């Protein structure tokens with residue numbers, strides 16, 4: 413049922429209260445349904461198709477030794493993901509999501525599709541072969557930033573064309589936890605709170621990563637705008653992700669965020685257009701120390717907290733699955749009247 417006025421939240425709560433369960437007993441699943449109803453302007457909301465977009469790109473900051481893994485893993489993991497072998501493939505399959513891999517800025521040329529034979533859609537949108545090492549130069553030019561944001565917005569259009577009611581953003585890029593920490597430190601969080609072990613660096617490397625990020629943020633002394641931060645301290649994949657989130661505005665599509673890198677990109681998008689918060693969900697809270705404080709600052713309550721720290725959209729898929737279960741309940745449950753079940757004697761919720 414489509415709503416004509418801004419009453420979809422209230423109508424959704426009335427619908428939930430009419431179902432054969434104690435009032436409010438589906439807890440946060442009800443909150444998710446109410447938010448979905450508002451985003452779709454539809455009571456009850458529907459989730460017909462779901463799409464995960466994994467944004468891949470290389471990060472010049474890896475030259476400073478901030479990751480445990482070599483940068484070529486980004487390219488290799490894109491091939492692995494297109495062949496179906498990554499964690500994102502397993503979880504997307506398990507939760508019924510379609511997956512598309514986006515080459516936003518991987519260093520290295522991929523073979524043509526005839527040779528690659530990708531099992532998933534591969535969106536070739538490379539802005540450049542890896543972003544600049546932001547400890548000594550801007551991550552990208554203003555022109556590249558604009559192209560990355562535009563490409564991301566066009567992917568939001570793709571999501572609508574594909575018929576997705578729910579999308580998720582995932583990341584694949586060695587060094588991206590350093591980039592995320594730099595963006596958020598530049599935005600005003602402390603490096604101490606934002607820099608963590610990523611793929612599992614040791615104490616000495618963590619110390620170097622923290623010092624590198626502090627120095628880079630001071631070096632650029634960037635104005636606190638989403639665009640300026642992405643240009644100086646970001647990366648092609650982060651900028652494209654931010655563009656994707658911005659481009660979802662007004663399309664009635666909800667977006668589930670993944671872990672620390674994706675949330676950093678979303679934070680940049682929110683600095684550019686605060687209204688993006690209206691259609692964002694936090695799929696999970698990752699083990700990276702900075703993730704939860706940033707979600708708190710964005711007013712987002714993570715659906716699950718499973719100590720995951722993988723990326724690729726894996727946490728978003730699990731959180732998105734929980735949201736979907738709420739929507740399924742709202743669509744499939746009988747009402748008190750329909751099932752001939754007696755309603756409550758009062759109006760109050762017990763909890």
Ligand SMILES: Cc1cc2ncn([C@H]3O[C@H](COP(=O)(O)O)[C@@H](O)[C@H]3O)c2cc1C
Pocket residue numbers: 478479480481485486489583584585586587588589590609610611612722723724
């Ligand atoms: C095999 C492999 C698969 C991954 N899938 C996601 N990431 C995640 O870990 C990386 C970020 O951590 P850091 O900033 O420490 O490099 C990114 O590639 C991110 O997508 C992976 C990392 C590896 C090694």
Ligand SMILES: O=C(O)c1cccnc1
Pocket residue numbers: 589610611670671672673674698699700703720721722723724
């Ligand atoms: O929080 C995440 O999503 C994350 C953490 C470590 C490495 N890659 C991603």
